[in-house]
Amino acid sequence: MEVVRVENLTKIYGRGDAQTLALVDANLSVQKGELVALLGPSGSGKTTLLTAICCISEPTSGRIELDSETVFDDGWTGIDVRALRRQKMGVIFQSYNLIPFLTVLENVELILTLNRVDREQAQSRAMELLDYLEIAHRWHHYPSEISGGEQQRVAIARALANDPKVLLADEPTAALDTERGKIVMGLLRKLSREKEAAVIVVTHDVRMVEGFDRVYHIADGRIQN
Amino acid sequence: MNLAIRDIRRHKTRFLLTCVGLGLLLTVVMAMSGIYRGLIGDATKVVEATPAQIWVVQKDTRGPFAESSRLPEDIEHSIAAVEGVRRASPLSFQYVQIPRGDKPIRLFLVGYKLGGIGGPSVVVDGRAITKKHYEIVVDRKSGYAVGDTIHLGLEDYTVVGITQGMTSPSGDPAAFVSLADAQVIQFQLDNEAIRNNRERVVSTYAQLASVNPFMRDRATKQALAAAENPHFANAVVAELDDPSMAPEVASYIRRWNHYQVFSADQQREILLKGFIEKSQKQLWMFRTILVVVSGVIIALIIYTLTMDKLREIATLKIIGAADRTIISMILQQSLLLGLIGFAVGYGLIRRTYMMYPRTVILQPLDMFVLFGVVVVICVLASILGIWRALKVDPGAALSGG
Numbered sequence: 001m002e003v004v005r006v007e008n009l010t011k012i013y014g015r016g017d018a019q020t021l022a023l024v025d026a027n028l029s030v031q032k033g034e035l036v037a038l039l040g041p042s043g044s045g046k047t048t049l050l051t052a053i054c055c056i057s058e059p060t061s062g063r064i065e066l067d068s069e070t071v072f073d074d075g076w077t078g079i080d081v082r083a084l085r086r087q088k089m090g091v092i093f094q095s096y097n098l099i100p101f102l103t104v105l106e107n108v109e110l111i112l113t114l115n116r117v118d119r120e121q122a123q124s125r126a127m128e129l130l131d132y133l134e135i136a137h138r139w140h141h142y143p144s145e146i147s148g149g150e151q152q153r154v155a156i157a158r159a160l161a162n163d164p165k166v167l168l169a170d171e172p173t174a175a176l177d178t179e180r181g182k183i184v185m186g187l188l189r190k191l192s193r194e195k196e197a198a199v200i201v202v203t204h205d206v207r208m209v210e211g212f213d214r215v216y217h218i219a220d221g222r223i224q225n
Numbered sequence: 226m227n228l229a230i231r232d233i234r235r236h237k238t239r240f241l242l243t244c245v246g247l248g249l250l251l252t253v254v255m256a257m258s259g260i261y262r263g264l265i266g267d268a269t270k271v272v273e274a275t276p277a278q279i280w281v282v283q284k285d286t287r288g289p290f291a292e293s294s295r296l297p298e299d300i301e302h303s304i305a306a307v308e309g310v311r312r313a314s315p316l317s318f319q320y321v322q323i324p325r326g327d328k329p330i331r332l333f334l335v336g337y338k339l340g341g342i343g344g345p346s347v348v349v350d351g352r353a354i355t356k357k358h359y360e361i362v363v364d365r366k367s368g369y370a371v372g373d374t375i376h377l378g379l380e381d382y383t384v385v386g387i388t389q390g391m392t393s394p395s396g397d398p399a400a401f402v403s404l405a406d407a408q409v410i411q412f413q414l415d416n417e418a419i420r421n422n423r424e425r426v427v428s429t430y431a432q433l434a435s436v437n438p439f440m441r442d443r444a445t446k447q448a449l450a451a452a453e454n455p456h457f458a459n460a461v462v463a464e465l466d467d468p469s470m471a472p473e474v475a476s477y478i479r480r481w482n483h484y485q486v487f488s489a490d491q492q493r494e495i496l497l498k499g500f501i502e503k504s505q506k507q508l509w510m511f512r513t514i515l516v517v518v519s520g521v522i523i524a525l526i527i528y529t530l531t532m533d534k535l536r537e538i539a540t541l542k543i544i545g546a547a548d549r550t551i552i553s554m555i556l557q558q559s560l561l562l563g564l565i566g567f568a569v570g571y572g573l574i575r576r577t578y579m580m581y582p583r584t585v586i587l588q589p590l591d592m593f594v595l596f597g598v599v600v601v602i603c604v605l606a607s608i609l610g611i612w613r614a615l616k617v618d619p620g621a622a623l624s625g626g
Contacts, residue, residue: 082548097540099228099537099541100537110226111544170623
């Protein structure tokens with residue numbers, strides 16, 4: 001089942017002589033439970049594609065379909081994109097982006113609270129995820145009190161809390177050493193299989209994409225499958 | 226999960242210090258409201274404490290408080306004879322400044338006829354004046370105690386009673402003496418002045434050679450008697466059988482053409498206009514400036530708190546938090562700051578208002594209004610922070626941003 005579909009997506013920054021083609025006729029398809037990498041050097045357009053799928057930046061033209069709903073068709077279709085992200089997407093950030101004033105448990109619980117899940121249920125679900133990612137013993141710590149690898153696992157737990165259809169990871173290993181990076185990638189592989197989420201990982205590190213179902217290479221805004 | 230509280234927990238020192246600072250500012254605002262109410266209370270206290278509906282004063286004056294007024298004491302009898310007047314009584318008012326220890330103290334001296342209108346309404350310690358001379362009742366604010374002696378004019382007066390909260394229109398502690406003593410203190414000349422006055426009158430009349438010597442001596446005596454007569458009052462007040470008849474009685478006395486007559490309400494109005502108006506405007510200005518300063522402080526702290534968490538706000542937007550969640554977080558912080566500041570201010574003023582040199586009256590209505598103003602200010606002050614938060618690009622949370 002196709003969860004993410006991108007057709008002829010183009011993004012142009014600036015106008016006239018100052019125009020920059022960030023993305024040119026990009027096409028992409030990700031199935032349920034599939035692990036996909038967007039691989040490319042810095043400035044190749046991979047983050048532009050990710051922000052477009054995430055409904056953060058508006059493409060110039062093209063079409064985006066998420067979980068069979070058209071969200072962009074040469075313009076936003078009027079879908080509440082925040083609600084869409086809240087309910088169907090999980091995002092993993094390069095620098096984890098945990099909320100520093102919330103504990104590990106509260107960080108994971110947060111997205112459930114935003115989805116109006118009952119507090120007890122939210123806590124139990126958050127603990128379950130922390131346990132799954134083997135970080136439950138740190139539940140009462142603040143992000144500043146745990147290591148980078150542990151923070152990334154908490155960030156993954158947060159991204160999984162709403163049981164997302166699409167999991168987007170933006171350079172999830174960039175702030176980790178190679179060994180920890182491989183552990184995180186292994187974890188994402190496991191998630192795509194066990195949680196059946198469509199996982200899209202943006203990375204510039206070719207060593208990290210081993211075992212991915214598909215790798216899209218991006219260069220100068222153009223995708224090569 | 227309350228994001229506002231959890232964020233404050235991270236910045237609790239800064240937040241609490243701001244609350245204390247804001248609380249101190251609001252203490253001053255509350256004190257000013259209290260001082261304003263105190264000014265009104267002090268200004269009208271004498272009129273309120275005098276159970277009279279009519280104030281008769283010197284013609285063409287707005288006495289006895291706003292302007293000086295002097296009229297013969299014995300007109301009380303004419304006024305008492307007016308239909309509808311139950312009783313009338315002369316009163317004298319004057320300020321005296323006397324040394325007490327190494328500091329001068331100002332007293333508002335009220336002279337009243339024993340058994341008449343206008344004495345101390347409640348004596349909280351000791352007793353009221355029972356002897357016609359050399360007894361005095363003072364307000365507690367003066368610092369005197371029962372048994373103390375106060376030197377006024379040419380005589381010593383013994384403190385026999387203490388009142389509570391009786392002040393002049395300008396806030397000085399009141400002191401009560403018999404009218405006879407007050408007249409001596411206010412109107413009686415000292416010996417040197419009497420001698421000078423007598424010589425001046427005698428020499429003036431001695432120049433009238435053509436006048437019959439008997440008539441000249443008689444005129445001289447009358448002139449001397451008039452010059453040395455202390456039987457004056459500053460006002461004569463009247464209590465009516467029916468207080469609603471005040472306009473009619475006042476109008477009747479006014480027709481005599483010798484006196485000015487005010488109802489108690491008019492006297493209160495004169496006091497408020499004369500003593501309060503400028504102070505009121507000034508206090509309003511100070512209060513407005515302080516409230517604006519409070520608003521600016523709240524806006525600044527909320528803005529910096531928001532600036533400190535732009536990345537978190539971007540993250541919240543990416544994970545799907547609605548704008549109302551972000552707005553609510555900032556608004557709650559602003560309101561919390563205002564509420565804690567208000568509580569600190571209220572706590573402080575409740576504990577310190579008795580220490581102010583001027584009367585401070587804290588009225589619940591003023592506190593409610595200020596509370597409402599603080600809430601409005603908090604809402605307005607959070608607009609800048611909310612505007613900044615809503616402008617945050619969620620993409621800033623990506624790529625190490």
